[in-house]
Amino acid sequence: MKKWIKALPIVALLFMTVVAQAEEKPKVIRIGGGGNSLKIPAASGASGWVNDQGLLEKEFAKDGIKIERTYYTAMGPGQNEAIASGLIDFGSAGDLVTVVGRAGGLPYKIISTSGAGGSNIYIQVNPASGIKSLKDLKGKRIGYQKGTYLHLAFNRVLEAVGLTEKDIRGVNLVNADAQAALATNSVDAIVSSSDRPLVDQGVATLLFDTRKYPQFKSGPGSIFVTEAFANKYPEITKRVLKTLLKGYYWASKPENQEAIIQSSVKLGGTYKHIKADLIGALPPKERYDPTVTPKVLKDYQEIIDFAFKRGIIRRHYNVSELFDLRFQAPVLKELGYDKYWVH
Amino acid sequence: MSKRKLTILVLGALLIGNANLRAAETAETEPRQQPVSDSTAVPFGSEDLSEKDTSEAGGNVSQAELDGVRAEIATLRDQLTQRLDKTIANSKRSLSISGSTQTRYSVSTSPNKNGFLFNSAILSLKGYLKRDYEEGKSISYTLGLGSNTSYNLQPTDAYLQYSIGQSLDIDKPYLNVNIGQQKKNFGLEATTTEDKQPAINLAQFASKLGLSARDIGIRFYGDLFPVVDLGYNYRIPLIEYSLGLYNGSGPNTADTNQDKDIEGRIVINAPAGYYSPYRGLALGGSFYRGKQDLYKGTTLITKGEGEAKKIRYGTDLSYVSAPFGFTAEYVIGKDEKALSGLTLANAVRATTESKGYTVTLFYEWGEQFYKNSRNQSRNDDWWPTTFQPFLRYDHWDPDTAVASNESNITTLGFNVFFAETTKFQLNYSISDDKAVNLKQNTFAAQFQFGF
Numbered sequence: 001m002k003k004w005i006k007a008l009p010i011v012a013l014l015f016m017t018v019v020a021q022a023e024e025k026p027k028v029i030r031i032g033g034g035g036n037s038l039k040i041p042a043a044s045g046a047s048g049w050v051n052d053q054g055l056l057e058k059e060f061a062k063d064g065i066k067i068e069r070t071y072y073t074a075m076g077p078g079q080n081e082a083i084a085s086g087l088i089d090f091g092s093a094g095d096l097v098t099v100v101g102r103a104g105g106l107p108y109k110i111i112s113t114s115g116a117g118g119s120n121i122y123i124q125v126n127p128a129s130g131i132k133s134l135k136d137l138k139g140k141r142i143g144y145q146k147g148t149y150l151h152l153a154f155n156r157v158l159e160a161v162g163l164t165e166k167d168i169r170g171v172n173l174v175n176a177d178a179q180a181a182l183a184t185n186s187v188d189a190i191v192s193s194s195d196r197p198l199v200d201q202g203v204a205t206l207l208f209d210t211r212k213y214p215q216f217k218s219g220p221g222s223i224f225v226t227e228a229f230a231n232k233y234p235e236i237t238k239r240v241l242k243t244l245l246k247g248y249y250w251a252s253k254p255e256n257q258e259a260i261i262q263s264s265v266k267l268g269g270t271y272k273h274i275k276a277d278l279i280g281a282l283p284p285k286e287r288y289d290p291t292v293t294p295k296v297l298k299d300y301q302e303i304i305d306f307a308f309k310r311g312i313i314r315r316h317y318n319v320s321e322l323f324d325l326r327f328q329a330p331v332l333k334e335l336g337y338d339k340y341w342v343h
Numbered sequence: 344m345s346k347r348k349l350t351i352l353v354l355g356a357l358l359i360g361n362a363n364l365r366a367a368e369t370a371e372t373e374p375r376q377q378p379v380s381d382s383t384a385v386p387f388g389s390e391d392l393s394e395k396d397t398s399e400a401g402g403n404v405s406q407a408e409l410d411g412v413r414a415e416i417a418t419l420r421d422q423l424t425q426r427l428d429k430t431i432a433n434s435k436r437s438l439s440i441s442g443s444t445q446t447r448y449s450v451s452t453s454p455n456k457n458g459f460l461f462n463s464a465i466l467s468l469k470g471y472l473k474r475d476y477e478e479g480k481s482i483s484y485t486l487g488l489g490s491n492t493s494y495n496l497q498p499t500d501a502y503l504q505y506s507i508g509q510s511l512d513i514d515k516p517y518l519n520v521n522i523g524q525q526k527k528n529f530g531l532e533a534t535t536t537e538d539k540q541p542a543i544n545l546a547q548f549a550s551k552l553g554l555s556a557r558d559i560g561i562r563f564y565g566d567l568f569p570v571v572d573l574g575y576n577y578r579i580p581l582i583e584y585s586l587g588l589y590n591g592s593g594p595n596t597a598d599t600n601q602d603k604d605i606e607g608r609i610v611i612n613a614p615a616g617y618y619s620p621y622r623g624l625a626l627g628g629s630f631y632r633g634k635q636d637l638y639k640g641t642t643l644i645t646k647g648e649g650e651a652k653k654i655r656y657g658t659d660l661s662y663v664s665a666p667f668g669f670t671a672e673y674v675i676g677k678d679e680k681a682l683s684g685l686t687l688a689n690a691v692r693a694t695t696e697s698k699g700y701t702v703t704l705f706y707e708w709g710e711q712f713y714k715n716s717r718n719q720s721r722n723d724d725w726w727p728t729t730f731q732p733f734l735r736y737d738h739w740d741p742d743t744a745v746a747s748n749e750s751n752i753t754t755l756g757f758n759v760f761f762a763e764t765t766k767f768q769l770n771y772s773i774s775d776d777k778a779v780n781l782k783q784n785t786f787a788a789q790f791q792f793g794f
Contacts, residue, residue: 035720042720071720077576078715084575084618085665085713100574104616141477146513147573171477171511186476312573314616 023235028066029056031240032082032091035073037268043071044263046114046247046288047092049256055243065236076101077147083108089229090240094119094149095219096312099303102322103313107227109324111241113220113296115248117287120211120277121153121218122192124204129188134161134208137189143171143178144191147312149218152303154191155310157208157216165310197270211280219299223290230324242331245290249337252288289341292328436484437470443537443764443793451785465489465499472503479510497595499557500525508565513578518565524594525562528585528608529554529629530657531672532701541668541705541731542754543770543789547739548699552655552676553593554631560589560603568614575617575715583610591633591649600649604633623664631655637690639681644690651679652694665712673700696743705733711760724762731758741778748778764793 033043043051050056056067070088072078076097082088083106092114101108125131131140134157144150158164171187178190183203190204198204210217223244230237250256265271281287301319308316332338427433444464450457466488473482487499502523510517528534532546533554549555566580584607590596591604606629613624637644637651645651657674676697684690709729710716716727737752752774759767768789775782 035718039720040722070716072715073718073720074576074715077574078718080574081617081713081715085710085716087710087713087716097574100572101618104572104574104618106574106618143476146571147576151573172513173476173511177476181476184476 032079032088034075035071046251050247110222112223115288118217123208125189140188143173143187442466447789449787453783541733546701557594558589562587572616577617602634627659629657666707699739703735729760750776
């Protein structure tokens with residue numbers, strides 16, 4: 001009898017293994033991502049490398065599972081709509097988008113970050129506006145796209161100098177329209193990502209950018225999966241994440257940085273600006289660290305708090321609702337990356 | 344400004360001169376700013392932060408390489424100039440050209456007839472006359488030319504649109520005005536754009552009561568209390584409203600009387616976020632009141648002066664949340680007519696009340712109606728092929744005081760959206776017009792395509 005009890009854990013383990021092996025398999029894994037300005041169906045950086053190498057296809061070929069990728073030009077909001085409509089299983093987006101999506105009830109969870117680097121924001125001003133400091137933004141016409149990481153980061157910058165969005169005249173403009181509006185003096189300043197030809201042309205001057213104040217960069221981006229998929233196919237979810245993290249490991253190597261830049265250029269970026277955007281950036285190993293650390297969770301909770309306080313989301317919630325931590329730690333350990341990205 | 348124009352602006356800046364290249368050469372001689380890491384972040388404050396861009400241009404460029412780039416730019420400039428002169432159409436203001444055509448084959452019983460029909464062709468020109476980037480108080484124009492089964496080309500839309508209120512901030516309400524010949528804004532059936540109309544034919548009341556006809560006038564429309572779900576770029580106002588004043592004489596016709604017809608509509612939308620089961624739920628109400636010529640039967644009494652009352656009331660309920668859709672609309676019409684007399688003075692008048700209603704159910708397989716799914720990074724002519732079966736019941740009673748004169752049409756249909764501006768429609772209709780004791784079944788297949 002005692003021997004039988006002692007063997008129970010082994011039997012249970014074997015049973016779990018059998019269950020895991022018997023896990024139902026999807027016919028297709030649908031992966032969403034952000035599109036690009038040239039409308040080329042491809043990604044850059046870590047995801048781009050995984051795609052180019054066909055790592056997901058190779059991983060799941062033996063199971064007869066097809067990989068289906070969709071690149072949404074509306075970026076994060078596009079993927080949110082796809083999740084809401086049941087069109088994708090996995091996706092990757094910025095910090096605010098997933099925070100807003102989850103606040104609205106979207107049934108997905110973040111299973112990894114897409115690197116700890118975050119994204120820069122730039123505030124360009126019309127020289128005729130008389131804006132010399134961030135405080136001078138008060139009462140001015142500022143163009144930026146709401147609902148994006150630019151919106152969130154700009155709010156934080158304003159708050160740091162004692163202003164809020166109500167103190168400025170915010171104009172909701174997508175990047176191309178914002179550039180045109182600044183050039184025609186229709187707005188006094190714009191908040192943009194790395195693309196800033198107007199500064200190069202002497203039309204605008206750079207008032208502020210987060211390369212010098214990295215505390216205002218966006219938070220880490222996210223890799224998410226629908227709750228339904230993760231619960232139905234936990235082993236498949238783990239294998240997808242494992243494959244994607246190989247991409248982050250590759251992207252974290254200094255010798256691959258030029259290849260990453262070149263892949264971004266092919267998708268519509270400007271070489272000069274991509275290089276310039278890296279000034280002050282974290283070293284590659286830290287920049288592409290996907291680990292969900294307590295700091296990442298704290299950052300996301302702050303984003304939730306801030307977004308709720310500013311009325312960007314209408315429901316406040318705990319960050320634990322947004323993350324599913326079942327998968328990443330075992331995967332990092334299996335790959336040996338827990339010894340590479342040590343926390 | 345569109346991305347294309349911005350690209351031309353940037354290209355133009357490159358073509359105008361090599362000032363930037365020279366600036367880059369100069370920048371190389373200036374001391375480079377050291378990168379700043381997290382640990383050495385500059386203390387944050389409100390000090391003067393204006394300064395030159397710190398971006399770096401990369402490695403040195405030789406004179407030969409620079410000459411090569413200049414030569415390439417000069418060649419590109421010449422090619423562009425030649426194309427602009429010879430093969431690229433110009434307009435004084437921004438211009439977007441679009442159009443749509445319908446080609447149909449139908450078979451009907453009682454009487455037996457069949458044939459091909461090219462039943463509609465519309466060319467539409469749109470653009471901005473004045474673009475306001477600050478608040479979006481822009482002025483735009485729309486000019487449409489259309490031909491129907493009579494094959495006469497006539498103006499359809501011809502109006503100016505001005506955004507009276509701001510139109511850039513999605514958190515705030517919108518207010519616009521249209522001036523000119525335009526569609527009236529009554530109910531769902533007569534105003535829903537063709538790409539969202541499941542059935543080939545409009546409900547009977549839309550044409551019988553003149554709701555789908557355009558008119559000349561002025562219409563104010565806007566919304567209040569918008570709900571914005573930033574996670575999806577989704578905006579839905581709690582209230583939408585419209586108030587119009589028209590000649591009431593129909594399209595391409597001068598006013599025939601001193602009175603103006605007035606029309607109003609209000610829609611209450613469920614103030615729900617995108618991922619809410621209530622998204623797409625709306626309740627609407629419409630009215631139209633005006634004057635029309637007085638007739639006794641088919642005899643015109645008022646000779647174009649417009650003396651008979653014309654009133655329309657309608658209410659509609661819709662729940663359109665892909666992949667499921669339901670719409671219902673109920674309309675009452677009141678038209679004054681002469682029972683006897685041949686002059687305005689001795690005419691004995693009576694009001695005819697008519698009513699119509701329609702109920703439509705549809706379902707979709709495919710992503711045609713998901714906004715963001717249509718906008719993907721693809722390098723082919725991909726489009727989310729979508730299949731949409733639907734069922735519609737359409738009732739029309741031209742005079743509620745007369746028994747057994749209704750007309751009922753039940754339509755079973757199947758739409759296939761297989762390209763961005765093209766759909767193929769199959770409709771099978773069973774109709775029963777009791778007024779003329781005519782029952783017939785009709786099968787129609789139609790391509791609706793545009794550019």
